[in-house]
Amino acid sequence: MIRFEQVSKVYPGGQKALTDVSFHLKQGEMAFLTGHSGAGKSTLLKLMTVIERPSAGKVWINGHNIADISRNQVPYLRRHIGMIFQNHHLLMDKSVFDNVALPLVIEGFSLGEIRKRVDGALDMVGLYGKDKHSPVMLSGGEQQRVGIARAIVNKPPLLLADEPTGNLDPKLSMDILRLFETFNDAGTSVLIATHDLGLIARMKYRTLTLKQGRMLGANELEPAGPGY
């Protein structure tokens, strides 16, 4: 689902963000990405969402080499990825419904279809019936779940979460992770970037650790084969 082959990223100005990073997140796999701030987590996520492009090496997302994807095609690739942010990036002047519906509106679904899917997504994150609320009226945990509903509403094969529990207390954080597990059970690949090591320790999933732009642990890349 995500495959990095000897990826390096040097920003203009010479700042090295990633050096020779290789890993493979398989289809249907759930994993954590961790490391101190400045270790390169954000850069890694930016490469996955084609906000940045690698200086060297290859990045494959859902079977697409991002080097082959033109600027105009980037939006279509991003529709394969549900993204969740620490500060959830909600539009505060729009209703919960409008926020969650955004990816569907962009893809051009009819209003009836949009309503059905938005209701389904809100139901999954436990916010059914709050579609008319403004995000401002919701608690931090609820806002985060609106962000998750928006990420899953068009059923992407891959979920990327950047510090999804950063502002939440342990119990709420656990709820959010359980939510990700249900999506993973349904076949969605999930990658969660977090520095909450306590949280990771309680879960059984693989952990990718970045330190000063390098991926720690054995180079676990198998030869390229079908299935990613």
Place this chain on the structure above:
Amino acid sequence: MSQPQLNRSKLPFTGRIVMFFIRHIQQAMASMGELWRNPVSSIMTMAVLGVSLSLPAALQVLVKNAESITRSWESAAQISLFIDEGRSEQAIQSLITRIKVFPEVADVSYVSRDQALEEFQTLSGFGDALSYLDRNPLPAVVMVTPTNRYSSPEGARELLQKLQQQPEVSFGRLDIEWLERLQAVVSLLERTVSAVAALLILAVVLIIGNTIRLAIMNRRTEIEVMKLVGATEGFIQRPFLYTGIWYGVIGGVLAWIIINLLVWYLDGALAELLGLYGSQMSMQALSFNELLQLVGVASFLGWLGSYISVRQHLRAIEPQ
């Protein structure tokens, strides 16, 4: 390694076409609603656009009316042929018959020497002085009105050349200098109008471009989010383009209203002025067709201004 093609949409083809139009209408209406919700700033912008557009349109009205006035004067161009003294009345009549069949000639009238004298006596106020002369000093005159095609300065001059070759004609006179001057003035006016119009049109494009730039800056976060969830640039820029078009449409209608008020205000004064010159004309405002043209041009300018702005500023916004 083969890659699956990035599919553009999950919808079937016909559904995509239908949704394309529905989405356009939705976004056009949403842009209108956006303007409605921020009335203060959008009314200011529209007023500025209305005033900017009304100036070139007013100049256009001016040129249009000036042209119609000169046209009515042009058709009154006449050639006076002074006949050699000593030609008999019969010779003159045969000359008139000959001239009448010229294809360039619309009408011929004749003022005999006696008639000319009579006219001069009544009009000039020198009637008493004339009675001291022992014979009539005035020549007979044949007045020739050219057809429309030959009433322009060049055409009339050509006809004059031809008429002067008639043996009975001592010389012909075409009082055309004032007409040429008038034409020069009108063409100068037209050029001025084009130059001023070009500048004001540029101003309209810049005003709309700047307004849209501010709108883009205000919605920066929203644009970032839309880019992150997979919105194409076309999708993101469309509401801004529609906003520009709406600005143009409403600015154009405002300009039309301003022009009509202006014409209504000036018409009385102009009628009085023209009345002094013995002319019965009233000013023409913009017709319905011209309203449509004005609004069409204005909405194109609105689209252009916002397109330039969107091209520049939307690309610069990338999610962080």
